[in-house]
Amino acid sequence: MPPRVRVFAPASVSNVGPGFDVLGFALERPGDVVEAEAADEPGVRIVEVAGDGGELSTDPDRNVAGVAARSALSALRGIGAAAPDAGVRLRVHKRMPLASGLGSSAASSVAGALAVNELFGRPLERRALLDHALAGEAVASGSAHADNVAPSLFGGFVLIRTYDPIDVIDLPVPEGLRVAVVHPHCRVETSKARALLHGHPFTIEQAVANLGNLAALVVGLHRKDLDLVGRSIEDRMVEPLRAPLIPGFAAVKAAARRAGALGCSISGSGPSVFALADGDETAARAAAAMVDAFRDAAGLDAESYVGPIDGAGARRIDEP
DSSP states (O other): OOSEEEEEEEEEEESTTTOTTTEEEEEEEEEEEEEEEEESSSEEEEEEEESSTTOSOOOTTTSHHHHHHHHHHHHHHHTTSSOTTOEEEEEEEOOSOTTSSSOHHHHHHHHHHHHHHHHTTSOSOHHHHHHHHHHHHHHHHSSOOOTTHHHHHHOSEEEEEEETTEEEEEEOOOTTOEEEEEEESOOOOHHHHHHTTTTOOOOHHHHHHHHHHHHHHHHHHHHTOHHHHHHTOOOSSSHHHHGGGSTTHHHHHHHHHHTTOSEEEEOTTSSOEEEEESSHHHHHHHHHHHHHHHHHHHOOOEEEEEEOBOSSOSEEEOOO
16 A cells, blocks of 8 residues: 555536536546545544635545545445555645535545545546545535536546436547636535525426437537537526526626637536637637626636646546
């Protein structure tokens, strides 16, 4: 067993327009880093959380990285890959904003599970880690939805076909597809954003529109038809309810389209907003336009991330 391992788990965009709780893709940055090392005392301890402004608990029962790590450690004990009294110390380095709509809790959950598996020699397959990461995500959001966890763990663009049993399908990523994500300096709590949907009556027309767009988006990815992908980033059900939570959203979305973006929508629960583009230059223009729109329409500063979809997913790293 190595004395210490470090892993990185990337941020992710979930929902992706019409794909509420079933579509997601990974970003190259930002992301979270978790370090794991063997401990003399049994169980999981979190000895440090950095980059969170003091908001997150070091209690492994309340911190998603600790919950996921403990779940993975229990599985390792069950197959004899870890001793019954095995212990792990974690250090969690938050490198992404909280309540941002970028899958912050999912990244920490994935990193916690992966770090423990790496520390004990990688006995669990990547697919098996999904359940342990979902255990952490459930603590943060109240439900074990996988549209952030799965892309952060596996990388790429994924579809969650079913949840019981969970069935994750990899989707192709067309060459040249780029992402611009802008995070305004405000927050939207996932639990509050999800509460807006509870008991809300959706019409059959809304459901049909979303089904058509979801199917067309998947077809567009397989055909490498970026225009079709862009036209399909349209959500008639969830986005209209959540848009008021994001100051200046309408102006930001319009600015992205004027800058040449293929499509634009809310990242996860928000307040981050993503746009898809057909190249680096267009993505950079869209990001700049969205940053300006947040400032002009809502008086909010914002930061942007531009690049391809991350194909690697969570991984062990060697950087200091």
